[in-house]
Amino acid sequence: MKNREETYEIMDVCLLAGKIMLRSGAETYRVEDTMQRIASALGIEQSHSYVTPTAILFSAEDRKPETTRLARISERTTDLKKVVLVNDVSRRISNGIIDLDEARRQLREIETSQLMFSFWLQVLAAALASGCFVIMFQGGWYDFLPAFIAGGAGYYSVILFHRLIPVKFFAEFLGSVIIGVVSYLFIIFHLGVELDKIIIGAVMPLVPGLLLTNAVRDLMAGHLVSGISKGAEAFLTAFAIGSGIAVVLSFL
Template sequence: MFQERYDTYDIMEVCLIAGKIMLQSGAETYRVEDTMMRIAASYGRSRSHSYVTPTGIIFSIEGDEPTKTKLIRIMDRTTDLKKVVLVNNVSREISRGELTVDQATSKLKEIQEGNWMFSFPVQLLAAAVSSGCFTIMFQGMWQDFLPAVAAGGIGFWSFVRVHKHIPIKFFAEAIASFIIGVIAFLFVYFSIGHELDKIIIGSVMPLVPGLLITNAVRDLMAGHLVSGLSKGAEAFLTAFAIGAGIAVVLSLLN
């Protein structure tokens, strides 16, 4: 435990940077709150309170002086579990008394500004290969493996490109799933693929919000009803967008 008396606002900055990185990178709400309060306690502020939602963080520290409170807004969220792991490591180092406030702030800002995600070609390759594997997993034919790889890869590429121009995930996912449905139909129409449904199911799996659904359930079980319901609603909208895109293709074909 640190013996030096740090300024409350400096401690709050460390906690808020850590919480912001974790929340933007896909961490669960209860994990973000627990990490922030543990960091504050490690710096001698045991009476801290945090309230986290998917779009904002409110953090306050009680002490001898009047209670200080800060609010930060979360605009963008993605999935980068590497950053969550790195922040957890910094939190453990702080708990062991190995980092001062300035050192922790510097490390966290380095994590925040760093790009730890895989390159786009690697993500594209992973989405394509996983689409084929999901098709086989759902009892599809091996002849449909390559069509699913192509449809899933093009669909993921479309999602990323459309999302850059239209920063609304609902439309990007709907357009990507529509493209997947068209490509899958063309493969079956030209007898390159055989089972349309299995190719579509496997190809849309990289777009499915699996982490959101998992975090929504875990937050609800931990008693974070607001965060759990909002993440569940976001996951529902994503699933609806995917289903809408495929439904449009199938309705046009019929």
């Protein structure tokens, strides 16, 4: 039986791993499984975790009364590189390659590291993807450049507005409004042909594909609360995108 201080240290490492994964877009069941594997490898045989998109509850039964810790998750993004790195740390702990202190050090490095691509590279990738989606949806190459510019402007606006307005819904709504306006301007000046294809291609980088996938996977794994929560979040994102485009089209 471990002393209380050592139990707290192990729980801190488990919660740190869980927070990094959940903030980076990992599925709920993957977060719970990783935390329990780390705890078991470090000596806590009986542990329980309950993960939602906004909070993590983790308890250890090695001591009486049972020790429970809570971690609040306020921001979430998509950074699968961090998920992979945390999984790698978990495997090395399970194999006995690293100890508790080294695991904590590596997890803190992962938490503070900036592994995402630069801001302008993300905007460029979104713009390029928008143009390619036009071709994929059987649009013409003459609409590639309008979708490229509209998609890049929309994605740039979403990131900018999200920094100014913490509510994600309004940032996505305003970003889709800008996509609709820019797309329509290309049509007015005869620089584009099919407005619907341009708009569809430009909004695709904003579509919550990973969120929907995780929602379905969590539901299939039996995590009903997390699955429904992520599904509702994806629905709000889709509603924000559709509402912004509808506002623009209503004034045409």
